[in-house]
Amino acid sequence: MGVPEAYQHCEQIMRKQARNFSYGLRLLPTPKRRALSAVYAFARRIDDIADGEGTAGQRLARLTVAREALDGPPGIRDGNSDDLVLIALHDAARRYPLPIAAFGELIDGCAADVRGTTYARFDELLSYCRCVAGSIGRLSLGVFGTDDPEGATPLADALGVALQITNILRDVREDRLAGRIYLPIEDLERFGCTLSLDGAGRFTDPPHRLATLIRYEAVRAREWFADGMRLLPALDTRSAACTAAMAGIYRCLLDRIAADPAVALSARLSLPPWAKAMVAARALAGAGR
Numbered sequence: 042m043g044v045p046e047a048y049q050h051c052e053q054i055m056r057k058q059a060r061n062f063s064y065g066l067r068l069l070p071t072p073k074r075r076a077l078s079a080v081y082a083f084a085r086r087i088d089d090i091a092d093g094e095g096t097a098g099q100r101l102a103r104l105t106v107a108r109e110a111l112d113g114p115p116g117i118r119d120g121n122s123d124d125l126v127l128i129a130l131h132d133a134a135r136r137y138p139l140p141i142a143a144f145g146e147l148i149d150g151c152a153a154d155v156r157g158t159t160y161a162r163f164d165e166l167l168s169y170c171r172c173v174a175g176s177i178g179r180l181s182l183g184v185f186g187t188d189d190p191e192g193a194t195p196l197a198d199a200l201g202v203a204l205q206i207t208n209i210l211r212d213v214r215e216d217r218l219a220g221r222i223y224l225p226i227e228d229l230e231r232f233g234c235t236l237s238l239d240g241a242g243r244f245t246d247p248p249h250r251l252a253t254l255i256r257y258e259a260v261r262a263r264e265w266f267a268d269g270m271r272l273l274p275a276l277d278t279r280s281a282a283c284t285a286a287m288a289g290i291y292r293c294l295l296d297r298i299a300a301d302p303a304v305a306l307s308a309r310l311s312l313p314p315w316a317k318a319m320v321a322a323r324a325l326a327g328a329g330r
């Protein structure tokens with residue numbers, strides 16, 4: 042299989058599965074969009090292994106196999122593979138300075154998920170967010186390009202952290218049903234919450250305590266957004282538009298979660314397609330100025 046087919050395959054994965062991020066990625070010129078679709082497809086594979094079928098041992102073993110592709114050959118480094126995602130990623134890494142080792146951090150974070158790691162304090166959760174989302178921010182920056190890599194890298198990392206905290210707040214119930222708690226244990230204790238569920242899958246904590254907890258973490262997420270959005274001036278127009286659209290959609294989600302934590306805690310919140318398209322259109326218009 043050739044490189045064009047490999048990219049086509051990755052773009053298909055992105056279109057089908059990146060229901061929030063595809064709005065931003067569509068704003069990129071074709072070569073960058075293709076490269077990021079390869080990054081997305083490999084990251085999706087790692088995440089799907091962690092969340093997928095099998096015992097914890099089997100999933101960890103699959104993550105180890107995925108990690109081997111990073112250092113190959115065969116794998117990303119030589120593209121000598123019949124795996125379309127690795128072929129596309131190899132080509133992307135030839136064209137752009139991708140920090141491939143960041144995928145190793147993503148795998149570390151996903152392995153922590155499989156092990157059911159919990160986080161005693163916020164700084165521990167932060168390390169996890171840097172692994173699973175800061176890594177994607179830094180890989181994205183490799184594709185976008187910047188004149189100031191030293192200044193821009195921590196900002197790309199921060200934006201990834203902002204998105205991940207938002208994702209955690211959106212998915213508190215879903216994760217809890219899967220046996221996972223990401224919010225720092227010290228914060229749960231501080232607000233008198235346990236995140237226990239009753240037989241019908243509803244939280245047993247008093248709603249006002251849960252709401253206070255969620256709003257407290259939402260304030261933190263906003264601070265990370267404010268930091269991460271300082272990345273935009275370091276990017277070219279279309280990369281800035283892409284980043285602003287991806288961040289804008291998640292920032293809207295965060296506002297909805299903070300406005301009504303009870304709704305967010307009872308079902309997965311999402312924005313309708315037209316709202317996401319509006320955010321992307323505004324991002325494109327704003328980036329040109």
Ligand SMILES: CC(C)=CCC/C(C)=C/CC/C(C)=C/COP(=O)(O)OP(=O)(O)O
Pocket residue numbers: 058059060061062173174175177178179181182196197198200201204205208272284287
């Ligand atoms: C500089 C820059 C571009 C920074 C951002 C980096 C980035 C896109 C991080 C992804 C973090 C995240 C919440 C992934 C969830 O993906 P998902 O596909 O599971 O999302 P979904 O659950 O909302 O569909």
